[in-house]
Every structure is written in C-alpha cells, then in structure tokens.
Amino acid sequence: MAGTAIIAAPPQPAAQKFIKRLRDGDKAAHLITLIFAASVFLVTVFLIFELWIHSSASRGKFGLGFLFTTTWDPNAENFGALPFIYGTVLTSFLALLISVPLAVGAAIFLSELAPPKLSNTCTFLIELLAAVPSVIYGLLAIFTLVPLMRSYVEPFLKKTLGFLPLFKGPAYGFGYLTAGLILAIMTFPFIISISRESLLSVPREQREAALALGATKWESTWQVVVPYARLGIIGSIFLALARALGETMAVTMVIGNDTTIHSSLIAPGYTIAAIIANEFAEATSDIHHDALVELGLVLFLITIILNASAQLLILATTKKGSKRD
C-alpha cells in the first residue's frame, strides 16, 4: 500500500519545489527582511569605511599627534584637533555640571515626592523638551541667553570670581560657558527621564526599611534609594553626555567659533561638530577636508565609547533591580 502511495505522487523537480516554497511566501519574506536588516549593517560599516578613507591624508600627515596639536591653520595646511576636543569636552562637562544636580534633583522629586498624576504630567512635559530641535535652542540662545550672559551673568562672575583664570577676559556673551548652559538645558530631559525610571524601579522595601530604622525621608532617599539606582542614573548621565558631545547647531550659534584654546570659561571656543559644520563645505585642499573628516571620526569614537558604557550601566541597573526582588 505504501509503495503505491509513493509511486502515485510524481517526483517534483527541484525548481518546482523552490517556486512552490516561494509562493508560500516564507522563504521570500525571510529573504526580503534579511536584505533590509543587512542593509542597516552594511550602511553602517560603509559609513565607518568612508570616514576612514576620507581622513587618510590627514591621518598620514599628522598621525596621533593630530589629537594633541593646537594649531588650526588652513593656509599653512597645519591642522590639530586639540582646541576642538578641548571645547567639546569642556562644554559637555560644564553642561553636566549644571544639569546633573538639577536633573537628579527633579528626578528625585518626581519619583519620591510627587503624587503620581503630577509626576506623570511633569515627566511628560520634560520629555517634550527632548524633542525641541537644536536649531531652536540656538535661536533662543542667540537672542535671550547671550545678551543675558553678556550684560549680567559674565560681568557678575568677573566681578566676584575674576581673580581666577577661569573668568578672565572680556564678557562677549558668546563662549564656552554659554554653550555649556544651553547644552545643560538640552540634556535635562534625558537625565530626568531615565533617572526617574531607575529610582521608581527601586523596590519599596528598601525605602521602608530605611524609614523603619528612623531615617528621614531625605536620608532614606539620598542614602538608600539613590545609591541603589545609581547605575541607572550614571547611565543616563553618560547618555546625556553622548548627546551633548554631538550637538552642532545650538553650540555653533553661541560658542564664538574661535580656533584657539582659552583657559577662561567665558572665552569663545569651538567644538568638533561646530567646526565641521562651518568649514566642511569649503575645504578645498585634501588635507583640510581629511582633517575635518578625521575630527568627525574622533567625535564618533568618543560617542561610541560613551554610548556603550551607558548601555552597560543601564542594563546592569535593571538586571540588578529585578534580581534583588
């Protein structure tokens, strides 16, 4: 009986079998989606490849010294990245200095003190801030923040702290400090949102245990809850930092675009993103062009490292939270 059944069905050639499977769609679907997924992989690899190739003249001429040279002279074709690395790092550092206390404070309020409805509404509004485009921050900064800095804040800082080299020099209004301030505002939402989540995921028992031992609410929060959530909070800071480093428009509109390194915080400066934005379209010599691409590569590298660290930290904190439960 079995033999007849087998003989009854004529053997199908391989091509017909393949077409049949294709018509079922699964193989095709697998292939199509694979191609799209692969294209993401390929385009990113291609991007890194292009950056590498188009910075070759500059990498060849300056080598690692590029990262430590301070001259940026298109005429003499002598390029160094230090002023821009310095500006990028300094403005981001200033941004975090200003934004972290405020943002963590707000996150604490929103997770520990505020009633849920208020907390959700405020978080929603703060998260909307994350959506405001960089150029609009820049627009606001030029017409509101810069005059404020020039007429009030910087003269005040010079009067009180002017003996420090950090606050010497004319009060331009444009400069590292102003850029740091606008970056601080741009980073609030990330830190607040993620820190709040981290704080909320701390198990209730921790707080109750602390309070049961006689701690005040603040002591319980600051000495128990926050340390418990610290990995997530730190992760959010790294994420915010990565965002701040890559900011272009808001920074170039207020930093003063000066290629020299200055020790004063109120002096004008430059960041990597800002100089690429200003000079890329006109870099006629190959070296100039490649130097700018190399700067882009350096910036990309820094953000890669930061993002990776951030994700590890955030991952660790969520895993930790669920494990301890």
Added chain:
Amino acid sequence: MTNRRLSIAFTAISALVAGGAIASADTINAAGATFPAVIYQKWFQEYHKAHSDVQINYQAIGSGAGIKQLTEGTVLFGASDVPMTDEQMSKITKYKVFHFPTVLGGVVVTYNLEGVPSLNFSPDTIAGIFLGKIANWNDAALKKDNPGAKLPDLEITVVHRAEASGTSFVFTDYLSKISPEWKSKVGAGASVNWPKGLGGKGNEGVAGTVKGTPGSIGYVELLYAVQNKMAYGAVKNSAGEFVKPDFDTVTEAAAGAAKNMPADFRVSITNAPGKKAYPISTFTWLLIPSKFDNAGQKNAIVGFLKWMLTDGQKFAQGLSYAPLPQPVVAKEEKQIGQIQ
C-alpha cells in the same frame, strides 16, 4: 496598513518626480561669496523676470565654499572675492576657469560703540586691534586719530569670519601690505589663524554679531553696514588721507587696475594709490567654466553675463557697490566670446 501608507508615499513621490519633468525653468545652481550676495540675488531675480526660462539659485556660502563646490562639480558656476590660485584651478580638469569681475566693493571696518557715530582708523591701528595688541577702545592709538571722540573704557571684541571668505582675503591682504607684523604672524588668505576674536558665518553673520555686541569691531562689505545702519570708519589710505568707503573712493581705487587689467582678471586693488582711493576695495568675480556640456546652460550663462555687464551694472550704485570701469567691461566682453 503599512502597504497603504507605502503606496501613498510612492504615489506622492512619483507625482513630484513627474511634476519635475514637466517643469518649465531648469534651475541653475551657483554658490559662493557673501560679499556680493545682495546684488547677485537682485541680478538673478531681475534677469529671471526678463528671461523666465533662466532661474539661477545662488547660495551665499562663502568664497572658499564656492570654489570648493565648483571644483566638486556640485554647482554650475561659483563666485568669489578672492581669485582662484593656480593650484586650485589645476584641480579642475574638465575646463578652464574664467574669472569675470562683476562689481567693485569696499570692505568696511564696522563697529558697535554707542555715541560714536564715526571713527578714523589708521592702518597700524586696525592691524593692532585684530592682532590683539590694542585691546581697549580708549587706547592711545585710537585717541590719536580721533581727538574729539568719546572713547569709552571698554574692551574691544573682535569679530572675524569663521569660514573661508573672500572678504577675509581682501582684509588680510590689505593688512599684510600695511603691517609687516601682520604679514609675518598671520598672513593673507581666505582662512587664516586669527589671533583673537569671535567667528561669524558669512558677511551676514559678522554683521549680525557686531550689530548685537556692544564694543565689537568687524569687517564686512559696505552694503551690510549701510543696510543695518551700522557705524563704519574712515581708513587712512596710502596717500595719508582718511577716506570713507563710497562710490567715488572705491572707483578710484580701481583706476590703476582699470588701465592695467591682467588678461585673466585676477588682481588685487587693496592699498591702491590715489588721493581719494579707499584702501580696502576689491573686485569680486564670477567663476565661469570655459566650456559647457549643455548648450542650454551655456546660452543662459552667456546671456546673463552680457546682461550683467550692461544692464546689471546700473544696479550697483543703488546697492552701495560701484560699477566696473569701462575698459574692464570691454575686456570681459571679449572673454565671453571665448566660452564654448
């Protein structure tokens, strides 16, 4: 749902592409200097009114960028206040680059000082300010040239160009001629290593920054200062006279060049001789390919150039530029004939 969305998107795109194919005017893209941007925009607008099939989209991104984009072939022609160097021209192998002077203009030293509507600047003072040696408005050097002026005790905020600029070239070319210290420390160029100051983007960016920053000083094309009612100074020329930039003084600066214009039109007229010559004057050029692949584009450009040298020149004075001297115009008309 995704399918529907995608199909709507595709239909929209096809409509756009199809619409584009039926479009009447073929836009010609050009880019370059901000120095003459205002009159160029005016010209392209006026020319389009008379010849509706020629639409020229000019983006003022700076002379350096104009040269670069011309070299890369992303624009059809460029514009610059600094002539291309031999090295830059050698990078373009498809054709030769013709320089066509378009107008004369003056680079003014503009500043923002309340209560000081007019100042005299001697060359060394300007160099000193931009070198960072003269750091305060009440410096002795400024007082010497301006005995009556109320100069405050205020730090000078220097503003220069952030990107490669023909205007910067003209300014630094002038400073190199009158100040050996500037020449050795900084030199002339579209992009230099500025000793101090804020960087603004384009003539507009510098004007914007100076206009908004009390105590600042910068260099811009005359029109930008005039349009924004900004103060600018009189500069002492090679004959020892303090001269303000205007129609007559800029024209006089070009008088020598008018008589002895080199064949390729690349010439600098800074610190020109002449009693009433404004020392920071310049020609500005359109960078036109010597041959075009597309006959339609060639005819459009040739037509525009001829118009520019005749009717176009009439707009110059009203916009604070000066028209080209007649001998130069005649030479340029000959060059037009060489375009293939």
Added chain:
Amino acid sequence: MGRTQRRNLLNNVMLALTGVCTFLTVAVLFVILGFLLWNGFRSLDWNFFTKLPLSPGETGGGLANAIVGSGITILIAVVIGVPVGFFGGVYLAEFGGKTFPMFVRYTADLLNGVPSIVIGIFAWTVVVVPMHTFSAWAGGFALSLMMIPIGLRSTEQFLRAIPSSMREGSLALGATKTQTIMKVIVPAARQGILTGLILGVARVAGETAPLLFTSLNNQYWSEKLTEPTATLPVMIYKLAISPYDDWHRQAWAAGLVLLGLVLIANIAARWVLARGAAVQRG
C-alpha cells in the same frame, strides 16, 4: 539645635530643593514656548506660508518653499527609512538566528550614535559628490539614516512583546509564517510600531546639521528632487545669525512652526502608544 532637629531641617530643605529643581526644568519648556509664541506668532501671516523668501530689506516674504522642502526631505527619509526600519525589525524579531541579528542590532546602535554632522559628511560623500549636485535626495537620505535605528528598535521591541501563543495559534490554524506575521502579529503590534515611526519622523524633522551640505538651500521652489531644497531648520539658522530684524522675525515664526510640528508629532506618538496599550490590556 538638636541632632534630630537638624536632620529634619535638612530633610525639609533638600526636599524643597528637589521641588525647585523640578519647577525650574518644567519652567524651561514654558519659557521656550513662551518666547517662540511671543516673538513668532506676530510674524505668522498669510505671506509666511505662501511666499518665497525675499532679499533683505524687502518685506512681505515668506518661507513657503522651506515648509514644502522640509516636507519633501522628510517624506524621502520616510520612504527610505520606514521600510528598512520596519522590515529589518520584522527580521530581527521573527526570522533571525543568533549571530547575524546581533551584528545588525549592534550596528544599528552604532548608527544611532553617529553625530548628526558626521551623517552629513557621509551623505555628502556618497550622494552629493557622485550626483554632482546638492539635492533633496541627499538630504532625505541623511535623515533616513537617523530614522532607521529608531524604527528598527521599536519594531523589534513591539513585535517581541506579542506573546508567542498568538504565533503558535496562527500557525496551528495552518497559516504560513509570513501570513502569521503580516496578518496577526504586526496588526497586534501596530500601535507600538507606528509610535516608533512617528518618533523617528519627529526626531529628524528638526535636524539641521545633516542638511547643511546635502540639501543646502534654495530661494526658489525646488522643482526636482535632484535640486537643492530649502528646509525650515536650515532657514532658521540662516535667518537667526543674520543682522536683519525682518529676518529675525521670520526666524521666530519658522521656529514656532517647526516646534509646533515636532511637538504635535511627539504627542501624537504617545497618544497612539497609550491607546494601543489600553486596547491590549482590554
């Protein structure tokens, strides 16, 4: 002061401070909106939405071409970015094995971290130079690169969130894998996927840096996709740094329009997500 009293005082002060921090950060949003509304609303007239930009000094111009140009570049970004993000996400959630999906996810995260100006460099090198022209294509391509990681990640996330019982049920009924995905899983996850796509659009709508040397700018209507195109963010930048008061006015107005669009997109995305979650719970 006794120790307990000190601790209580510290408690009250610090908690009050955190309230102040929150107030300040929320206030910033309102300050931004306030300034834009105050300065921009007055400049929003019919001309703004219908006329082309004029030379400085001439009044009555508008940013009609920039508004349309932004729409076009975003549309191109969507056309390129949405399928890649969506189908790529489907692959990662439904088809992929072990190692290759890991590479894809890692590179998508890398792509997400590329600074926007570097994306501009890349797009200039691979689109503008070979095409020998600045174009809406180049700008749209650059923006799509920024959209893809968001779409990819959210699609994968929301597809994975669908319980496997749904997949198994569908397959048990005889459907092919493809039918299961397209007719059962995706519709179930559509709210989340849609949210991801809207957020992607909102993210790129305001980006300026990638457009600076890709779509450049245009004073006229761009009649072809292969021409430089005016866009709102680039125009805002140009207008803001200029010296002309009239242009400053227009910058505020454009800022208001742009911010309005971005905020609406964000709020819409959240609303879609919330509705989707509610429906699923029910």
